[in-house]
Amino acid sequence: MSESVHELQSRALAQLDAIWDNESVEAWRVEYIGRKGAVNALFEQIGALPKAERGAFGKAANELKNALEAAFQAKVGAIKQRALSEALEAEPLDVTLPGRQPARGHVHPTIQTLREIYKIFGEMGFQVYRTRQVETDMMNFQLLNIPPYHPARDNWSTFYVAGAEEKVLLRTHTSPGQIRAMRAGYPNPVRAILPGMCYRYEQISARYEIQFNQVEGIVVGRHITFGDLKGTLTEFARRMFGARPVRFYGDHFPFTEPSAQMDVRCIICEGKGTDPLCKYTGWLEILGSGMVHPDVLRNGGYDPNEWSGFAFGMGPERITMLKHGIQDIRYFWGNDLRFLEQF
């Protein structure tokens, strides 16, 4: 016997160490631990040994076999692992290349703001109630304390419908919805917001549009106070614009009395009066409000001596403009995708 078991093991393992491909490792297996391999050849020699040596030799050969098989398995695993690593390393991506964009649409910005308004008021128990856009003069004006040729009409430049027997017009505000909501609600209390498109005869400019949305609100109950008006609208402002001061001050609407404007502290200058957004006043006008006028309560079916209520109105486009720094109201119906896709 020219080589000891020990020498065979050293030779085989040294050889295996250098092998890194599947073909060679298979050849190695055949050579050493295959059926006709070197290890089996050792076993065949056992019979030729003196009896006393057979036990020790057999044990050594067995250990050799186990060691080589384990080394073989480890090598196969290592080769597989290395090949996988090499393959993966060979296919890197430039993670800074643009991703594939799924086609995604967007809800129109006004509608997004409307949804926010619905949600905030919805959580305060307000229902959304939509009413018609083409209205009678009676609903839009007279039942709201604005008789024909009343000076307050100066505030509402009106589109009239041609050829109608009674004066028919495009509603100039969502306030006729107050009457409709009350008539639908009587004799229950009312707590509703009334969103929708309104129309005014204006020269279209960055500030004025001939159509715009409004959200009216009306609350009627047996114990509704101006304090409730302030509390409700302050809560709305907090949800919509974050926790920032609000202020109420005198205004005039023929259908509410007393009437008040609500401002929130400017979201840019925070009250310092340094930004054109708030016209350097430090405050942003958000909505008009007031206690429902007794005549209007009566027109809605409620006895003003038993019931009281408050109403308010706001412009979702204006709110959207304030929140997103939009300078020009014409963007809303211009529907330029480059504008809409930013929302």
Added chain:
Amino acid sequence: MQVPVSWLQDFVDLTLPVDALAEKLTFAGLEVEDIEYIGLPSAKAGSNKTLAWDREKIFVAQLVEALPHPNADRLKIVRVAYGQGAPVEMVTGAPNIRVGDAGQKVVLALEGSRLYDGHQDGRAIMTLKKSKIRGVESAAMVCSEKELGLSDEHEGILILPDDAPVGTPLADYLGDAILTVKINPNFARAQSVLGVAREVAALTGQTVRLPQTWNTHAVGAPQTAFVEIEIADAQLCQRFSALLIRNVTLKPSPFWMQQRLLRAGMRPINNIVDITNYVMLGYGKPLHAFDYDALLARANGAMPKICVRPARAGEQMQTLDGQQRTFRAHDILVADARGPVGIGGIMGGSETEVSDATKNVLLESAIFDFISIRRTTAEQKLPSEAATRFGRGIPASQNVAPARVAAELMRDLADGAIDPALADNYPAPQPSITVEITTREVARLLGITMPLAEMERILRALDFTVTPLSAEALRVAPPAYRTDVDGADDVLEELVRIYGFEKIPSTLIADALPPLEGNVALEQEEQARDILVDAGLQEIVTYAFTHPAHESQLVPLETAATAFPLPARAYVALENPISAERSVLRQTLLPNMLDIAASNLRHAKRVALFEIGSVFLTRGAGETQPGDLPEDASLPLEPRRLGIVLTGLRHESTWQSAAVELMDFYDLKGIVQELGAGLHVRDLDFVATAHPALHPGRAAELRIGAAAVGVLGELHPLTREKWALPAQAVLVAEFDLEKILAHAETRFIVRTISRYPAIVQDIALLVDENVQAARVEGLIRQTGGALLTDAHLFDVYRGEPLPPGKKSLAYTLTFQALDQVLSDADAAKARAKIVARLARQVGAELRSG
């Protein structure tokens, strides 16, 4: 309305800085929209529009002497004294200073003063520097109005009145702040400097200063020695008073009056006209000055008899703006025996207007029906300061005192002699009003406890007459100069705006909630929006306005009777459209949407839009819509529609592959199917149809059960060209959204998922070209029954090796049972049944291989 603070101080002391006062007024409901400072520093950041006159450098001064300039004929050397040190010497070219002049009061600006550059257009600020003008050193300047920012006048320098105090900083003498006040309709009483002063007084605990005789004018008689006044209808004219001022001299009004008029926004004309305007601006009462001799001439020398009456239809008069005007029966005319001499409260006639030759002035002060004034103003397009004030209402009790102020000014400034008689016809005395207000009512509506004493204090500050009735109640009467208070709610408003809105504590509504019901229609609409947005569509909102011709580009009107979305209904047309292109309300969404698609295609390669909005349909007999009240029966229907427009790339191209396919009919159909699935609308049918706007072979009607709910398809190339859209498929759809939503199942039953394995088999069927896929799939599903859980079309093939006129439809069929493992034999049996049925009914052959 512009209110110069300097004028305000005639009536009330100011105890607050201007900006603080402005805020107080705003909070009380009299909104100060802007403050313009004249020669004074502005307190507000960002609005330094005007220049402040330096108190140390710009003074009221007096011309000591004017000497010729040695080197220039047009220039003069002037020496000017301003009470400090020696007179200052400088060069001026002002044509209104002549050599030899002395004594004039002028404005002196010393070196370093900041002024407007008189030689540049607009308002450019310069700093006055020492210079040599034609060899003569000049370190100061006498200023023009333009240099001071008072006007654009730069012909000569500003000559101040003789009583101007020499040495006073100009800022103290002419400096001012002008408040721009927004007058809401409930503040008619504040349409004058006096009116604003009253409000200031109430807010700051002051009292107003009025002419001594203000409240002492008795009612006069309709007839005097110089005029007789008749009122035909007390409804139209509640009071008409007149004074005669004899022997006036027409000339420019004095500097101070001109300055006040300018600062209040009116141009000075002559002393008589200026006085009427001055009294209107100052005291809120529009007046009219007639040339009395012209009235006499019209009466052939007899005493003029003036009648206020409605116009006779077709009656005409030339107004003093030179326009010949024709009147209608609701216009109020001031007329004499010969005809109209003025439109009541709006504009006088040219024949009797004050001119340079006028000697005697008949001064009219009258109260006209404000509704009528507003109507005539609008119809005759004659807005004016006077009409605005009349149009908001002026109390008849306030008619004479302002006229007396004006007469006295004509005496003082035009050398006139006032006839002591007052002609005064007052057929409808202003009613006196009393209102009761209780602490309980204040608590009920404001939610606060306001002591009776506080209520009294506030109301007295506002000139109300207050009588306590009990420990909880007051009887109050508004001052005679107010006509806007007639109920407890009005008094409440006065209380809260002076008390301060900020002092009312915020509360959350404690009152009962109404029954909550939600708004199903809106919620479904929002759900439809979300589905469409998730499908990659962008929501747009377009104008509700359009023009019939614009819509008929989509569907010619003569065919519209049958071609949804355009029913042949009369348009809801506007009486006063903003433009011809926006003269009616839309009956369909698509035309305006296609405009938006076209404009976006200038920069976008993929346009996928939807809109949800109302269209407006003239109501047919008996038609109703949800939410109708009985009185709405003649108003248009406003159904909600859904419009979709798709064109261009299916996906934006990427760096991986530039070649991207264009959207086609099936993209649109897929979205509509997705909408139906998302809303749980069953039985959506797409039925091939012919439509004038659409490609003849690529149009479908959408049906739910038997009901048609809209159309979809590819735009006809000719229609596409009308919108100048590119030559690629433009897919459009318009649906009656309410009809779709009506079929949405809010409660749907879920299909059970089998626990047993499925058997999946493919079949390819050869059918004639005209056999529709929906028919084949319907037969497959019908025949497969409960075992067939899915049939998915995975291929449509035409061409070699198939014979012409034939196509192959390939389906993956999934068989599965709920209660057992299905055997291959069971599936084969079901499959064979399907194939046999298809062969029988549509002549389908099973393709081998």
